[in-house]
Amino acid sequence: MYHFRGNIKQIQSNYDDDEVSIGFSEFELLQSKQREIDLIQKYSLSAIVLHWKRSASVARAVNNLVNSKLFKEIIIWNNNPKITLKKAQFQKNTNFLVDIRIINSKENLKDEAKYRACAKAQNIACFYVDDDWDASFYLKSLIADFRADPYVLHSVTDPGTFYTNLMWSYFDKNINLHTGFSWIGCGSIFLREYAQRHIQYLHTYLKNNRNLIHLSDVFFSIWLNDIPSQFNMYIRNLPQSRTGSSFSSSSNFLQYQYQSSILAIRILEYNLRWNQSNNKNNIKFSRTQKRRFPYYVKSSNPNDEFIFYTNILPIDIEHISFNISKDFNRGTRKNLPRGSGVSFFASHTTLKAVDNNPSTCWRIGRNTQQGEFFAMDFLYIRTNLSFAIIIGHTRELQNNIDMNLSFDGLWWITYPSMNGITIRSQNSTTNKQQYMIIFNSSQFNLGFRSFRYVAFNANLVYLSDVFFSIWLNDIPSQFNIDIRSLPGSDIGLPFSSSSNFLQYQYQSSILAIRILEHNLRWNQSNNPNNIKFSRTSKRRFPYYIKSSDPNDEFIFYTNILPIDIEHIPFNISKDFERGTRKNLPRGSGISFFASHTTLKAVDNNPSTCWRIGRNTRQGEFFAMDFLYIRTNLSFALIIGHTRELQNNIDMNLSFDGLWWIIYPSKKGITIRSQNSASKKQQYMIIFNSTQFNLGFRSFRYVAFNASRISYLEEFQVCDVKIITSTNTTTS
Numbered sequence: 001m002y003h004f005r006g007n008i009k010q011i012q013s014n015y016d017d018d019e020v021s022i023g024f025s026e027f028e029l030l031q032s033k034q035r036e037i038d039l040i041q042k043y044s045l046s047a048i049v050l051h052w053k054r055s056a057s058v059a060r061a062v063n064n065l066v067n068s069k070l071f072k073e074i075i076i077w078n079n080n081p082k083i084t085l086k087k088a089q090f091q092k093n094t095n096f097l098v099d100i101r102i103i104n105s106k107e108n109l110k111d112e113a114k115y116r117a118c119a120k121a122q123n124i125a126c127f128y129v130d131d132d133w134d135a136s137f138y139l140k141s142l143i144a145d146f147r148a149d150p151y152v153l154h155s156v157t158d159p160g161t162f163y164t165n166l167m168w169s170y171f172d173k174n175i176n177l178h179t180g181f182s183w184i185g186c187g188s189i190f191l192r193e194y195a196q197r198h199i200q201y202l203h204t205y206l207k208n209n210r211n212l213i214h215l216s217d218v219f220f221s222i223w224l225n226d227i228p229s230q231f232n233m234y235i236r237n238l239p240q241s242r243t244g245s246s247f248s249s250s251s252n253f254l255q256y257q258y259q260s261s262i263l264a265i266r267i268l269e270y271n272l273r274w275n276q277s278n279n280k281n282n283i284k285f286s287r288t289q290k291r292r293f294p295y296y297v298k299s300s301n302p303n304d305e306f307i308f309y310t311n312i313l314p315i316d317i318e319h320i321s322f323n324i325s326k327d328f329n330r331g332t333r334k335n336l337p338r339g340s341g342v343s344f345f346a347s348h349t350t351l352k353a354v355d356n357n358p359s360t361c362w363r364i365g366r367n368t369q370q371g372e373f374f375a376m377d378f379l380y381i382r383t384n385l386s387f388a389i390i391i392g393h394t395r396e397l398q399n400n401i402d403m404n405l406s407f408d409g410l411w412w413i414t415y416p417s418m419n420g421i422t423i424r425s426q427n428s429t430t431n432k433q434q435y436m437i438i439f440n441s442s443q444f445n446l447g448f449r450s451f452r453y454v455a456f457n458a459n460l461v462y463l464s465d466v467f468f469s470i471w472l473n474d475i476p477s478q479f480n481i482d483i484r485s486l487p488g489s490d491i492g493l494p495f496s497s498s499s500n501f502l503q504y505q506y507q508s509s510i511l512a513i514r515i516l517e518h519n520l521r522w523n524q525s526n527n528p529n530n531i532k533f534s535r536t537s538k539r540r541f542p543y544y545i546k547s548s549d550p551n552d553e554f555i556f557y558t559n560i561l562p563i564d565i566e567h568i569p570f571n572i573s574k575d576f577e578r579g580t581r582k583n584l585p586r587g588s589g590i591s592f593f594a595s596h597t598t599l600k601a602v603d604n605n606p607s608t609c610w611r612i613g614r615n616t617r618q619g620e621f622f623a624m625d626f627l628y629i630r631t632n633l634s635f636a637l638i639i640g641h642t643r644e645l646q647n648n649i650d651m652n653l654s655f656d657g658l659w660w661i662i663y664p665s666k667k668g669i670t671i672r673s674q675n676s677a678s679k680k681q682q683y684m685i686i687f688n689s690t691q692f693n694l695g696f697r698s699f700r701y702v703a704f705n706a707s708r709i710s711y712l713e714e715f716q717v718c719d720v721k722i723i724t725s726t727n728t729t730t731s
Contacts, residue, residue: 023447032407046121110214118195135187141300151290162232168331182228218260375455384442466508623703640716
């Protein structure tokens with residue numbers, strides 16, 4: 001993925017869509033920008049640096065923090081009682097107003113020192129990095145990520161450790177357990193209150209294991225009882241930072257780490273379970289999550305300009321069962337990742353989408369599922385931003401992905417146009433087909449030119465049925481019948497019962513007609529590079545209403561529709577919701593149709609009739625398709641309309657439903673008067689084609705056309721059936 005700086009040449013759009021202008025309002029933009037300012041002011045940061053023996057490395061780390069201009073305070077905690085640090089050693093750059101504080105400890109508190117330092121901070125949150133790691137190339141991204149979700153621990157690590165940390169997750173909804181592990185030394189941000197509380201926890205729960213307080217990092221993320229938000233990055237050391245021995249190289253470190261990992265989850269699990277009793281004397285661990293976002297995989301780009309992230313995790317951490325009696329050592333080195341899963345993740349993690357190398361790609365290793373997405377966080381609200389993504393998946397998949405924009409990453413709107421978007425085909429260095437998609441938001445429709453987050457959602461991938469019939473650009477030929485389920489088919493949850501189904505269906509319905517309308521309008525230019533939707537109908541028949549009989553022997557149909565669909569005006573700017581649940585039928589029209597549709601002519605119940613609810617007009621008809629050409633067929637109609645109307649109807653026969661001949665005789669036709677179950681006058685008309693005139697005894701289609709009347713009365717057909725044996729005689 002690429003972010004283009006300003007003043008690039010404008011990209012020509014393939015679409016002219018000035019009518020589509022539903023987006024963010026000016027008020028929403030100003031309100032969101034003010035919220036960004038408020039968050040920066042509220043969540044000012046103090047930077048924490050620990051000193052042991054590497055004074056030069058600490059000085060470089062402090063200098064980087066000062067030059068970043070991102071911190072109002074820097075606290076240097078000196079863990080070495082043999083050395084006294086002074087402020088003058090570090091405050092070399094006087095151009096930046098940063099309060100540098102030195103705390104010379106009387107003893108080496110090791111890991112606990114960073115929490116002690118943060119607890120004394122003047123600001124509401126703390127940034128921490130070990131003195132041997134260079135955090136300068138992801139610092140802005142990490143801070144922006146924290147301010148967007150401040151109640152979560154934010155940290156940075158390498159891809160392999162990230163995968164391991166996911167494995168070291170724990171969930172048990174019965175006791176509100178939902179926690180995971182993260183090292184914080186490569187760069188992390190957390191609230192000051194978390195550090196203050198952690199110190200309290202350490203001296204409450206480790207009073208009998210005081211030697212483990214020095215490994216308090218092992219406990220910190222677990223005891224927060226929430227999954228950390230972690231970047232997976234190419235982490236790098238500061239120059240000459242490897243001088244001197246580190247805490248992790250000390251004797252018994254691995255043994256203490258193992259003990260700490262087990263004790264951390266045991267203490268948390270015990271207290272969460274004990275919390276069910278609501279004992280007020282118990283120091284409660286947090287039971288509820290305050291996070292604003294779900295669990296993501298994230299990487300910032302090398303220039304620290306944006307974050308690429310996805311909700312597709314390599315491990316379904318929430319559904320890995322946990323039992324403290326069996327899984328107590330899950331978060332230890334006895335449970336390290338092995339096999340193809342971790343190697344695939346390391347080769348195709350989100351980091352590969354931002355490494356400036358199009359030959360490496362973020363991949364998930366399986367088919368995309370509904371609701372999955374990839375996204376970019378541009379750290380703050382941008383206007384007229386240009387950026388590009390290079391994709392290795394097909395255009396077919398990309399065409400089924402909706403593009404969403406957001407100011408805060410929570411409330412999204414779909415960008416419904418192709419204005420400002422150009423797709424170019426290219427080959428990778430390995431000659432694989434790729435596409436570069438360039439987004440120039442200065443050409444986006446009004447209301448969509450400012451945003452912070454951009455997400456590409458597979459919301460519509462598995463709702464392709466919504467698009468299918470619309471994109472055929474023709475009216476479907478549909479039967480209306482009494483449908484029924486297979487026995488036992490109600491077991492399990494259908495796709496339509498999934499969360500957000502109705503929302504995705506709504507979005508799909510709107511997007512389907514927008515895309516078709518855009519393309520048909522664009523097709524007027526006859527651009528050969530444009531993927532054209534069908535412009536002409538190839539149908540052989542007009543629009544009919546149809547129902548098949550219960551024995552599946554014939555189809556009853558008519559050209560009389562309850563709605564004059566061809567003369568309903570359509571304007572995409574006003575009528576884009578026509579195909580959604582916001583436009584469902586109401587009133588007497590739908591109830592009359594349901595009671596008197598073509599289905600009532602074939603339901604083996606003469607007391608129910610197909611009716612049209614008005615007088616019959618010239619050219620209207622009802623007909624039967626007997627599925628294939630029949631010879632010497634006998635069938636019967638029961639009609640509820642008068643003989644006067646029936647006598648003014650032509651009977652037509654056809655082999656193909658297109659070319660018709662009128663049957664000019666009464667031979668083989670018998671009409672009998674009868675009463676319905678409700679005592680209404682009806683007529684049974686029996687047709688015995690063995691007695692038809694020669695040349696009329698074979699046919700597939702039979703139609704009864706009101707071709708000789710203007711207005712008389714309404715058609716009423718109450719039953720149609722094939723007669724398998726008859727002794728009828730003609731009149």
